[in-house]
Amino acid sequence: MHIAEGVLSPTVLGTGAALALAGTAIGLRRLDTDKIMGAALLSAAFFVASLIHVPVGFTSAHLIGNGLVGIFLGWASFPAILAALLLQALLFQFGGVTVLGVNTFTMAFGAVLAHSVFRTVVRLFPGKKALSAAAFLAGALGVFFAAILTALALSFSAEGFRAAAVALLLAHLPIMVAEGVITMFTVIFIARVRPEMLALAEMRDKEDSHR
Amino acid sequence: MKNALRLLAAFVLAAILCPHAAWGHRVNIFAWTEAGTVEVQCGFGKNSPARNSSVKVFDAEDGTELASGTTDETGRFSFPIPQVAKAHGLRILLDAGEGHRNEWKMAQDEFSDSSAPATSSETPATTNSPREPSPARGEPESGDAQRRGLTEARLRAVIGQELDSRLAPIKRALAEQKERGPELRDIIGGVGWLIGIAGIVLAMRRKRA
Incomplete structure (x- = not known):
């Protein structure tokens, strides 16, 4: 999902950078001080996830992990993913420094959308099964949204939106399933041992006060 | 946070355990010369070639397109x-x-004369002429020198061809060496950076509070 250097036009790069900056500002404001270390560890998990290759079919796809980051961090996914992508660009030559804004926006906004899907499902259907389903959905949709946004960025440059979107989604189909499963098991585990990390209680309280 | 740490540890372990696939998202390209042609190899890592991908060749100085496919x-x-490559x-x-x-990028000096295909139309008689040090190399008049020149040219071509075929695998290995995936050092370094950045942010916020 990392777009390389020299693919996009300056306009798209500039727009991506502006959007990423705005998202990062929102994310930093919403990030509680006592959640910073947790965010850093999730950022590190995102940083490493892209080295894990899913050997299905002939594609070159790897894990992304933005849905998982999104569930825990919401808007704070922006600074977490920005930092991880910067280090991936510098140390692994994935993506690039000039494309950093666009890549951050596609993956972090995908994370934010996955977060709202997760919260909505959990709020509507309380219960353990719904929690698993919500986690699977968020993990898979994080990748899905990132693919759609990446295709959108590419469509302004060379390839048409449809062609790019179809190719990206096909290549990431196995990744979406893998991310969904990983996210589901992680969330189930954390809901059992440290539910406050998911802020489930807070969601339920809100729900109770509505009644 | 302990769980986030556990998750991270699991991911690091998984990344280390599959080093062959450790560079998913970057496409690699390397090229080397071999007997009058330039060979280009493209892939996403080991055992994953980039099929049906567009390749374009440009003059490195003025940017004109020389070949594509x-x-x-x-x-x-x-x-x-191409002629201008030299x-x-x-x-x-x-x-x-x-x-x-x-x-x-391929620099000028990768295209030495010896990489050109040998011309086989030279007179076979010259191959038997005795080899001797030629102090009169710069003089074009004598037929002797001309004959020696031809011999030399042919010899150069043959040696060049032979060297090319022997060196091609080495050139290729060198090119591949340049494109290695992330190592453990990079992974650990990156994780350390992220935690360090968080530490700095924490310290800054604490000061402000």
């Missing part, structure tokens, strides 16, 4: 060495679609 089933593409060098651009792009 698509890679075959093994991620290979080859083209004859003077200007080449820039080879690979576009594997979906935002995957990379380029490879």
Whole structure:
């Protein structure tokens, strides 16, 4: 999902950078001080996830992990993913420094959308099964949204939106399933041992006060 | 946070355990000369060639397009060495679609004369002429010198060809060496950086509070 250097036009790069900056500002404001270390560890998990290759079919796809980051961090996914992508660009030559804004926006906004899907499902259907389903959905949709946004960025440059979107989604189909499963098991585990990390209680309280 | 740490540890372990696939998202390109052609190899890592990807060859100085085509089933593409390569060098651009792009530069000195294909139309008689040090190399008049010159040219071509075929695997190995994936050092370094950045942010916020 990392777009390389020299693919996009300056306009798209500039727009991506502006959007990423705005998202990062929102994310930093919403990030509680006592959640910073947790965010850093999730950022590190995102940083490493892209080295894990899913050997299905002939594609070159790897894990992304933005849905998982999104569930825990919401808007704070922006600074977490920005930092991880910067280090991936510098140390692994994935993506690039000039494309950093666009890549951050596609993956972090995908994370934010996955977060709202997760919260909505959990709020509507309380219960353990719904929690698993919500986690699977968020993990898979994080990748899905990132693919759609990446295709959108590419469509302004060379390839048409449809062609790019179809190719990206096909290549990431196995990744979406893998991310969904990983996210589901992680969330189930954390809901059992440290539910406050998911802020489930807070969601339920809100729900109770509505009644 | 302990769980986030556990998750991270699991991911690091998984990344270390599959080093062959450790570089998913970057497309690699390398090129080397072989008997009058330039061979280009494109792939996403070991055992994953970039098939049917567009390759374009440009003059490295003035940017004119010299050749173009698509890679075959093994991620290979080859083209004859263009005339201007010796003077200007080449820039080879690979576009594997979906935002995957990379380029490879070849400097002028990679295209020495010996890489040109040997011309076989030379007179066979000259191959038997005795080899002797030629102090009169610069003089074009004598037929002797001319004959020696031809011998030398032929000899150069033969040696060049032979060297090319022997050196091609080495050139290729060197090119591949340049494109290695992330190592454990990079992974650990990156994780350390992220935690360090968080520490700085924490310290700054604490000061402000």
